[in-house]
Amino acid sequence: MSQQAPTPIRTRIAPSPTGFLHLGTARTALYSWAYARHYGGQFVLRVEDTDVARSTQDSVDQILAAMKWLGLDYDEGPIYQMQRLERYQAVVEQMIAAGTAYRCYCTPEELDAMKAAQEARGEKRRYDGTWRPEPGKQLPAVPEGVKPVVRFKNPVSGDVVWDDVVKGPISINNREIDDLIILRTDGVPTYNFAVVVDDWDMRISHVFRGDEHVNNTPWQINIFNALGAPLPRFGHMPVILGDDGQKLSKRRGAVSVTAYEEAGYLPEAMLNYLSRLGWSHGDDELFTREQLVSWFDGSHLNKSPAQWDPAKLEWVNSQYIKQADDGRLALLVAEQLAKRGVQADAARLSAMVALYKDRCATTVALADWLAMYFGPVVPNAEERAAHVTEAVGPALAALADKFAGIEWNKAAIQAAIKEVITAHGLKMPQLAIPVRVLVCGRAQTPSVDAVLELFSKEIVIERLRSL
Known part of the structure; x- marks a missing residue:
């Protein structure tokens, strides 16, 4: 059957608000968005909220927040299925009138008995067509007090064939599928x-969409055909596997997209990393959103599952952290510090970020470093014992006195340290490391004069004298 792509290009993402937007759905959203943007088409957000018992407004809010954070702007939506019930019901009535759907009055108990009998005979569990109208067939009498479902009258012969954008040609025989329910007794449509x-x-x-939907596609193609509707092109993406080699899912190990925002990742880094989980452009590892859109034409999509690699994501994010504007990073770090009850001036943070960002993979790691400027530090006991010795005590006291009489800038700090080193016959590490331990709470930092300059003079002197 012909599946030539209609124009203009229109793609969609249709998450179910029964939980957070997880990584697989985020990747699908990204590919759908990039494909539409590449061809100058439109991208639609639809919320599939017909699972009324499990759908929540919190989930809707989280999905919208995740889409916004990733920068996946949509041209239409969000469109909610539960606001379209009349439309689905009207189409069902049209299908019943056309003979492509029918009412089924089987009770749940009857269906259970039907499937149990099939299992006992070693047959595949399926609806046996009790209420399926056929020429010359006498249907049972309509029972009183039983609300019917509506079933699709699936073709009983032939193959459903489509050319999958990712997997290539796929064929499934209609004997493998039965008459699925399309409208429940409460008037809510099925997926x-x-x-x-x-x-x-x-x-x-x-x-x-994910390749867990491959088995749904034959039903959907048959319904499209029954409605005389044009077929979209389908592209089924392989799953994303976790560290354990098992599929990431809401129920197994997956975390929400917004959790990565909270963990200090940048949206452009997440977009870059997600796009590479199932697609590639040569050997390019790092690229901009604009480059992704320019390159994403639907080719080079992988047929094999992708492996989620937290270490690789962290590396990608570290590269974006290094390139990021200091003022922007300062605002993000200020948010991280605020979660810890620390109020920090973004202007002051900007200079700090510039010094430390090459060492950090996330804004959380940056906040971990910069917290020492805004609250007390507790040096590691082993490092303190190893480096802050009685032998270096006099030099530390002399340095504190020297600092008290200088202008507080990097050059003056450096000169004071050199004077004390010379006066006490020390090498730079013998003084610089104890200074770091007492003032910063750790033995390793960037250049000690640059680090100290960002503190207030009074705090540095106070910490040096806390022997």
Whole structure:
């Protein structure tokens, strides 16, 4: 069957608000967005909230926040399925009238008995067509007090064939699928039906989604055909595997996209890393959002599962941290410090960020470093014992006295340290490391004069005298 892509290009992301936006859905959203942007098309956000029992407003809010953080702007939406119930019900009535759908009055108990009998005979569990109308068939009498579901009258022969954007040609025989329920007794549509009506109404040209949906696609294609609706192109992405080689999911090890924001990752780094989990452009590791859009034409999508690598993500983020504007990083670090009850001036933080960002992979790591400027420090006991010895005590006291009489800038700090080193017959590490331990709470820092300059003189002197 022909699946030529209609124009203009229109893609969508359709998360279910039964939890957070997880990494697999975020990658799908990214690919859908990038594909639409590459071709000058449109990207639609649809919220599939028909699972009323499990859908929450908190989940909707988190999904919208994650999309905003990633910068995946949408041209239409959010569109909520539960606000479209009348539309689904109207299409169902049209299908019943056309003979492509029918009401089924089987009770849950009857369906359970039906499937148990099939299992006992070693057959595949499926609906047996009790209420499926056929020429010359006598249907059972409609039972009183039983609300019917509506089932799709799936073709009983032939193959469903499509050319998957990612996987290539796929064929599934109609004997493998049965007459699925498309409308529940409460009038709420099921996933496989609602998604078809939505994609039809919204003129979606390309559907990117996880390959767990491959088995849903034959039903959906058959429903599209029953409605006389144009088929979108389907692209089913392989799963993302966790460290343990198992699929990441809401129930297994996945964390929300916004958790990475809270953990100090930059959205451009997450976008860069996610895009490489199933797609590549030569050997390019780091690239801008604009380059991604320029390159993402639907080719070079991987057929094999991708491996989530936290260390690689951290490396990617560290590269973006190094390149980031100091003022922007200062605001992000100020937010991290505020979570710890520390109020820090962004202007002052900007100079600090410039000194430390080459050492940090996240803004949380930056906040860990810079916290020493805004509160007390507790030196590591082993480092203090190893470096802050009685032998160096006189030099530390002399340095504190020297600092008290100088202008507080890097050059003067450096000159004072050199004077004390010379006067006490020490080498630079013999004094600089104890100074770091007492003032910063750690033995390793950037250049000691640059580090001390960012403290107030009074705090440095006070910490040096806390022997």
